[in-house]
Amino acid sequence: MQLVLEKRAERSNTIALVSPLIAIGLTIVTMTILFAILGKNPFLALHAYFIAPLTDAYSLQEIAVKATPLVMIAIGLSLCYLANAWNIGAEGQFLIGAVAGSWIAVKTQGTDAGAWVLPAMLVLAAAAGALYALIPAICKVKFGASEILTSLMLVYVADLFLDYLVRGPWRDPQGFNFPTTAEFDPVATVPLLIDGGRLHLGSIITLLVVAAAAILLGRTIKGFEIRVVGAAPRAARFGGFNANQLIILTFAVSGALAGLAGIIEVAGPVGHLQPGISPGYGFTAIIVAFLGRLNPLGILIAGLFLALTFIGGEQAQIAMKIPLDVTKVFQGILLFYVLACDSLILYRFKLVSPNRQVASGTH
Amino acid sequence: MQAHQRMLDSTPNGLHSGESPLLQTLGLTKRYGDFLANDSIDIDIWPKEIHALLGENGAGKSTLVKAIYGLIQPSAGEIRWQGQPIVLSGPSEARSRGIGMVFQHFSLFDNLTVAENVALGLDGRESFKDMSARLEQVSKTYGLPLDPRREVWQLSVGERQRIEIVRALMQDPKFLILDEPTAVLTPQEADQLFIVLERLKAEGRAILYISHKLEEVKRLCDTATILRGGKKVDTCNPRLETAASLARMMVGGEIKEVKAAAGRKTTVPRLVVNDLSLAPSEAHGVRLEHISFELKGGEILGIAGVAGNGQDELFAALSGERLSKDPGTVVIEGIAAGHLSITQRRKLGAAFVPEERLGHGTAPRMKLSENALLTGHAASGMVHHGFIDTAATLKTVDRATETFDVRKAKRDPEAASLSGGNLQKFIVGREILRNPAVLVVSQPTWGVDAGAAAVIRQALLDLASAGAAVLVTSQDLDELAEIADRIAVMFHGHLSAPLATADATREKLGLLMGGSSLEPKEAAHAVGA
Ligand SMILES: Nc1ncnc2c1ncn2[C@@H]1O[C@H](COP(=O)(O)OP(=O)(O)OP(=O)(O)O)[C@@H](O)[C@H]1O
Ligand SMILES: [Mg+2]
Numbered sequence: 001m002q003l004v005l006e007k008r009a010e011r012s013n014t015i016a017l018v019s020p021l022i023a024i025g026l027t028i029v030t031m032t033i034l035f036a037i038l039g040k041n042p043f044l045a046l047h048a049y050f051i052a053p054l055t056d057a058y059s060l061q062e063i064a065v066k067a068t069p070l071v072m073i074a075i076g077l078s079l080c081y082l083a084n085a086w087n088i089g090a091e092g093q094f095l096i097g098a099v100a101g102s103w104i105a106v107k108t109q110g111t112d113a114g115a116w117v118l119p120a121m122l123v124l125a126a127a128a129g130a131l132y133a134l135i136p137a138i139c140k141v142k143f144g145a146s147e148i149l150t151s152l153m154l155v156y157v158a159d160l161f162l163d164y165l166v167r168g169p170w171r172d173p174q175g176f177n178f179p180t181t182a183e184f185d186p187v188a189t190v191p192l193l194i195d196g197g198r199l200h201l202g203s204i205i206t207l208l209v210v211a212a213a214a215i216l217l218g219r220t221i222k223g224f225e226i227r228v229v230g231a232a233p234r235a236a237r238f239g240g241f242n243a244n245q246l247i248i249l250t251f252a253v254s255g256a257l258a259g260l261a262g263i264i265e266v267a268g269p270v271g272h273l274q275p276g277i278s279p280g281y282g283f284t285a286i287i288v289a290f291l292g293r294l295n296p297l298g299i300l301i302a303g304l305f306l307a308l309t310f311i312g313g314e315q316a317q318i319a320m321k322i323p324l325d326v327t328k329v330f331q332g333i334l335l336f337y338v339l340a341c342d343s344l345i346l347y348r349f350k351l352v353s354p355n356r357q358v359a360s361g362t363h
Numbered sequence: 364m365q366a367h368q369r370m371l372d373s374t375p376n377g378l379h380s381g382e383s384p385l386l387q388t389l390g391l392t393k394r395y396g397d398f399l400a401n402d403s404i405d406i407d408i409w410p411k412e413i414h415a416l417l418g419e420n421g422a423g424k425s426t427l428v429k430a431i432y433g434l435i436q437p438s439a440g441e442i443r444w445q446g447q448p449i450v451l452s453g454p455s456e457a458r459s460r461g462i463g464m465v466f467q468h469f470s471l472f473d474n475l476t477v478a479e480n481v482a483l484g485l486d487g488r489e490s491f492k493d494m495s496a497r498l499e500q501v502s503k504t505y506g507l508p509l510d511p512r513r514e515v516w517q518l519s520v521g522e523r524q525r526i527e528i529v530r531a532l533m534q535d536p537k538f539l540i541l542d543e544p545t546a547v548l549t550p551q552e553a554d555q556l557f558i559v560l561e562r563l564k565a566e567g568r569a570i571l572y573i574s575h576k577l578e579e580v581k582r583l584c585d586t587a588t589i590l591r592g593g594k595k596v597d598t599c600n601p602r603l604e605t606a607a608s609l610a611r612m613m614v615g616g617e618i619k620e621v622k623a624a625a626g627r628k629t630t631v632p633r634l635v636v637n638d639l640s641l642a643p644s645e646a647h648g649v650r651l652e653h654i655s656f657e658l659k660g661g662e663i664l665g666i667a668g669v670a671g672n673g674q675d676e677l678f679a680a681l682s683g684e685r686l687s688k689d690p691g692t693v694v695i696e697g698i699a700a701g702h703l704s705i706t707q708r709r710k711l712g713a714a715f716v717p718e719e720r721l722g723h724g725t726a727p728r729m730k731l732s733e734n735a736l737l738t739g740h741a742a743s744g745m746v747h748h749g750f751i752d753t754a755a756t757l758k759t760v761d762r763a764t765e766t767f768d769v770r771k772a773k774r775d776p777e778a779a780s781l782s783g784g785n786l787q788k789f790i791v792g793r794e795i796l797r798n799p800a801v802l803v804v805s806q807p808t809w810g811v812d813a814g815a816a817a818v819i820r821q822a823l824l825d826l827a828s829a830g831a832a833v834l835v836t837s838q839d840l841d842e843l844a845e846i847a848d849r850i851a852v853m854f855h856g857h858l859s860a861p862l863a864t865a866d867a868t869r870e871k872l873g874l875l876m877g878g879s880s881l882e883p884k885e886a887a888h889a890v891g892a
Contacts, residue, residue, distance in 0.1 A: 221746045224736060232726035237684055238717060239737040240706030348453075 016345045020291050020302070023337035030333050040320055048319050049312035049330075059315070061198040063307045065269055069094070069261035069278075071303035072206045073285035075213045076254025078294040082217075084230040085247040089136065089151030090258040091282025092158035093129040097259020098266045099162050100128030102273040105188035106170050106181055117187040121263050129259015130252040132158065137251035141244045147251070155282070163275050170273065180274035190268035202264035207300075209257065214296040226250065258282060279310065280328070287335040290342075306331065383446045385410050385538055385569045386431065386462075391440035393426050395780075398772040400426040402593040403440065408538060413560060413570045415580045415601055418590035419613050419812045420784025421770035424573045425467055427590070428540045431571075432464045433457040455486050463536030465527045467543045467573075467783050467810065468721050471515045478511035481530045494533075502529045505559050517645055519671035520718070521552050528559070539563060540571045543783065545579060546810040549669050549838050557583055575784070575812045577606035589613055610813050621820045621845055630660035633832035634681075634713075634801045635694040639701075641680050641687055649673035651680060652856045658832040660800070663823065664861060665847030666836040668876055673856040674805065674836050675718075681803050681834070682715040683708045696800055709741035712800030716790055716807065718836075720783070724790045727779035731771075732756040734778050735763075735793055743797055763792030767818060784811040791819050795826055802826060805836045820846050840872060854878045 028046065035042040053059040073090045080087040101121035108117050136150035163179070172182040193199040217223035229236040229243050236243065261281065270277050288306050292298030313327030384407040393401040401423045408414050416424050430437045433451030441448050444460055451457050454464070471480050478495045485494065495511050502509045507525045515523060524544060531539060541560075545553040560570055560583065574580055580587060580601050587601040589612045597612050604612075611617065635658070641651040651673055658664050668674060679685040681693060683705035690699035695711045705715070715738075721727045725734040735756045739745045745755045760775055767788040771781055778786060791807060807823065808816040824846055827833050836853075837843050843850050849861035852875035859875045874880075 219751055220749050221736075221740055221751055222749060224733065224740075224751060228726050228729065228733075228737065231728055232722055234719075234723050235726040235737060238682070238705065238715070238723055240683075240704055240709070240741060242704075 015341075016293070019341040019345060020293065020298075020338060022344075023291070023334060023341045024305075026337045026341075027330065027334045030337075031330055034326075034329070035322075038322065038326075040322055045316055045320060045322060048316040048322075050308065052315050052319075053308055053311040058198070059311055062311050063304060064203050065198050065200070066307035066310045067300075067303040068200075068202045068206045069265050069281045070285050070288050070306055071300055072202075072209055072261040072264075073254075073258045073282055074288035074292065074299045074303060075209050075296060076250075076257035077285055077289040078292070078296070078299060079213070079216075079226055080250040080254050081289060082230045082294050083226045083246045083250045084233070084243070085137070085140075085250050086148045087133060087136070087151050087251055087254050088148050088286065089133070089153075089155050089282070090254065090285055091278060091280065092151070092155035093133050093255040093258035094262040094265075094278055094282045095155075095158040095162050096132040097125035097129035097262035098273060098277060099158075099165060099262075100259065101125035101263030102170070102181060102184075102266055105184045105267065106273075108188065109182060109185060113185075113187060115187060117185070118190065118267065121188060121267060122260060125259045125263030126256040127259070129262065130256040132259070133251040133255020134248065137248050141247055147247070151251075159275075162273070162277075166274055172272075178274075181272045183272050184267055188267060189271065190264055198269070200264075200268045202261075202268050205260070205264065210296045210300050217296065258285075284331055287331055287338065290335065290338050306334075384408055384443075385445060387443040387446075388427070388431065389441040389443065391427065391430060391442065392438050393423075393430055393435065394438040395772045399593045400772070401430065401437070404590070404593075404595045406588050406595065406598075408569050408571060409586075410537070410569050411564055411567055412586060413564055413572055413584045415584035415587040416571055416573045416590065417575075417577075417580065417587055417609060417613055420788070420810075420815050421782040422590040422613070422812075423593040424590055425542055425782060426593075428464065428542060428571060428573065431457070432462060432540060458486060458534050458536075461535075461537035462540070463531035463534050463538070464540040465524070465531050465542065465544055467546075469523050469527055471523055471526060473516035474514060476512050476514050477509055477518075477526055480515055480526055481511075481533065484530045485533060497533060498529060501533050505529070505532060505562070506555060507559065517648070519675075521548055521670050524548070528556075532563075536568065538569045538571070540573075542573045543575065543810045544572075545574060545576060546783075550840075551669070553579065575810065575816070577601075577609045577813070580609070581606065591615055613812065614814050619814075619817055619821075621817050621824065627661050627828050629662045630830060631697075632657045632694075633660045633696055634658040634803075634834065636681070637692055637694065639680060639687065639692040641676060641685065643676065644679075644685060649676050649856045651676050654856075654858045656851065656858065656861060658801070658834060660830045660832050661827055662849070663827050663833040663835060663847045665843035665850040665864075666834065666853055666858070667838070667840060667843055667850055667872055668853035670838060672853045674853055676856070677853070677858075678715070678717060678803065678805055678836065682713075682717075706741045709738065712742075714738070714794040714797055714799035714802050716794050716802070716804040718805035718809065720786050720790055721779060725778040725786065728777055730775045730777055731760045731781075731789060732775050734789075735759040738793060739797065759793060759796060760789075762796055763789050766796065767792040767822070768815070784815055787811050788815055788819065791822065795822050798829075799826075799831055801832045801834075803834045806839075807835060807837065808839070808842060816842075840869065843867075852876050 032042040032046065035045040053063060073094060077087055077090055101124055104117060104121045104124060132154065135154060136147045139145040139150050140147040166181060167179045170181045172180055175182065190200045190202055193201065217227065225241045226246060228239060229241055229246050233243060266273050266277055284306055288299055288302045292302035309327055309330055313324055316322040317324050386408040388404055388406050390403045390405065391401055392399065392403050404427055418424050429435045431442060433453045433456055443449065478498055481498050482491060482494055498511050507529055509525055509529060544556060548556060563570060572584055584601050587599055588595060589597045591613060601609060636654055636656050639651055639654040643650050649672060654677065656664065666674065680687060683703055687701040690702040692701040694700060695708055695713050698711055700708050700711060717723045726737065732753065736745055736751060739759060745752050757775060763769060769785050769789045769792065771785060781789065787810065794802060807819050811819060820842065823833055823835065835843065835847060844864060847864050849863055850867040850872065851861040852859040852872060854876060855878065862871065
């Protein structure tokens with residue numbers, strides 16, 4: 001017997017809905033095996049990952065805090081992916097946004113600059129993220145360069161640039177030579193929603209972004225344009241939609257959202273600029289976008305789920321000495337299964353016997 | 364036993380008594396929700412037989428053959444292959460049993476070569492080289508020339524179909540299904556295909572042949588099964604029927620004649636093309652050479668010609684899918700528009716219907732209302748301040764459905780779920796309902812049944828009567844003779860001077876389509892007619 005993939009005649013809408021759930025199930029099975037190989041009790045490990053964080057208020061807040069950048073970035077990415085534009089470099093746009101916004105914070109440090117500082121930081125970060133994302137988009141449109149490669153490579157440029165700044169010009173003189181800026185002033189900090197808690201204004205902004213994206217895609221002509229360019233390029237051209245303009249636009253929007261997420265993270269939970277402000281949010285957001293079926297509401301749910309794995313990973317490390325990198329393994333396996341299961345929407349597995357009549361032809 | 368009885372009855376002259384049918388369906392039913400696309404259909408296919416499957420658009424022909432080919436699962440009923448009941452889990456199983464199919468809508472990858480496409484469709488394990496060699500051999504044996512190394516996107520529709528046919532023949536099928544194969548072919552290409560089919564029949568194969576062209580069914584087919592509204596209504600010998608009697612069985616009534624309104628007056632020029640030359644956008648495309656014509660309101664200009672002579676390129680240049688540097692080459696409603704986008708041209712009052720319905724005229728996986736928006740967003744009040752007026756898009760769907768009798772399973776289905784002819788009616792309706800000043804339409808009645816074709820042609824005539832300028836590209840000379848006021852011929856990127864339809868005899872058009880020019884005097888006279 002041989003297993004082949006055969007195209008379905010009719011697109012399976014049921015599978016389109018349950019495919020992310022199948023992917024999560026398969027990932028958990030794989031992780032169970034992995035934990036067993038690592039010599040950890042799989043059930044305790046899975047409990048630490050997925051159940052424990054849901055049982056106390058602190059962890060719940062922490063999940064929302066982690067989901068904030070993930071969802072915000074993934075929303076932008078989903079616009080790109082729907083339009084067939086492959087922005088893989090959100091991590092870089094996130095870092096550049098963080099750097100650009102921090103510039104205002106660093107320059108106004110210790111002055112009596114007023115309440116304009118934080119809004120200015122947010123705007124500048126978004127603009128910088130957008131500009132940074134436009135580099136691969138313009139290379140794609142003008143020269144046909146693969147946006148996948150260029151956007152990815154720019155991540156490392158951004159990473160090293162940030163590193164240079166906090167080790168050089170922006171380093172906190174009182175920071176015992178640690179590569180970090182000084183703690184931002186209160187006017188340059190994202191306000192908390194609950195005193196003494198962890199939830200901050202960024203989560204609200206993210207919810208607004210989700211709602212805006214849902215309206216954009218569902219109700220506006222621009223959203224229709226994004227969907228049609230990705231789904232049927234020739235029909236889109238016939239409809240008068242320009243795919244190249246859309247690459248530019250979706251890259252700019254997703255860069256802006258990534259940049260905004262970057263400054264909110266720095267001016268919020270972190271409080272200062274330093275290397276390692278992102279545990280790979282820009283990459284994990286790719287998984288969030290696909291797991292959420294490129295749908296705003298789906299992305300919100302998927303973002304919370306992946307945030308759970310971050311928090312769960314930390315707890316599993318503390319409680320069971322499971323390496324933190326296992327979280328990344330988990331996320332990688334999950335993306336793999338999500339994409340694999342997606343092919344089941346249009347294809348199905350079939351067993352065929354090898355001794356069937358082969359098309360040998362007698363002509 | 365009872366089935367056997369019915370089988371004998373259905374064979375007009377008892378020719379087959381004694382043998383058993385190659386394929387049989389018994390009570391085959393396919394349900395989509397509450398909608399019965401196939402309602403308990405019995406059909407017998409015998410070896411050495413060309414069997415026609417006839418019916419109006421949406422009668423359920425494609426649905427039936429898709430079930431026979433394993434593409435969809437019947438909701439009830441049985442399929443028997445050489446007397447044995449079978450359940451087909453998919454097309455590859457059908458193919459391995461010896462059932463081949465050529466689809467109404469092609470399933471080819473544009474960016475792959477002919478040979479790669481064929482390889483993807485085959486289940487065998489031979490090497491790519493062997494397969495390519497066999498491909499060339501099969502295409503030569505059957506007189507279906509193909510260059511295995513060309514990429515599909517560069518090929519004309521006729522050539523694309525050849526790939527599908529050769530691919531099916533390479534599987535050496537006992538039973539071959541062809542879903543409207545001649546809808547897209549020129550008369551010459553169709554004749555070529557009939558020779559191939561006669562030969563396949565002589566080799567002992569059975570053929571199930573779907574077509575809306577009744578004359579060719581009479582000429583080619585031994586048996587005809589007629590579907591109406593998902594039910595089988597009759598089986599007959601088409602040679603003993605007339606085209607009109609076949610059509611009556613399909614429709615269950617008479618078909619209306621197309622009538623041009625008397626005293627149609629031409630008005631001002633609404634579409635003018637001035638010395639339009641355009642380099643091809645791809646390696647194997649056709650260069651447009653100095654094309655000029657003038658089309659007045661109230662007038663229908665037909666463009667004839669063998670496919671692949673620049674018709675697609677001309678459509679792209681007129682629609683604005685391709686822009687020309689010189690704005691004056693295309694003038695719409697007196698405004699130089701050669702440099703304007705398709706949206707801007709629509710705003711000037713132009714409307715376009717391309718020949719390819721799925722993927723070009725519509726986004727297959729989107730709803731009809733979204734496909735109404737696809738071309739309606741420019742100038743039809745479907746968008747307010749960037750927001751989509753869903754009610755307006757649905758209204759367009761409803762109006763097109765009503766005016767053009769689009770049959771579908773629900774109010775707003777995906778474009779791909781409509782039968783070919785019904786989708787065409789929707790697309791034409793969508794554009795005509797916008798009341799365009801200029802309508803450019805390619806192959807308006809491809810794969811559309813006789814009744815619906817009459818409706819579409821009548822609508823084009825009415826549109827012209829109302830003062831619009833209509834440009835129709837068609838390979839169907841009878842269609843052009845029926846509706847066009849003047850006919851021009853495209854050959855190698857040149858457009859001949861238009862002839863008045865009364866003067867455009869088949870001989871003259873045939874000469875022009877073959878690249879000869881008419882006598883200089885006559886041609887010169889026709890310029891600027
Ligand atoms: N996947 C589907 N979902 C819902 N309805 C469908 C689907 N496929 C087909 N139908 C409906 O079934 C009916 C029969 O369609 P079918 O394609 O078999 O018609 P047809 O006889 O081939 O017509 P045509 O001559 O226009 O090609 C149509 O009304 C169509 O809308
Ligand atoms: Mg059909």
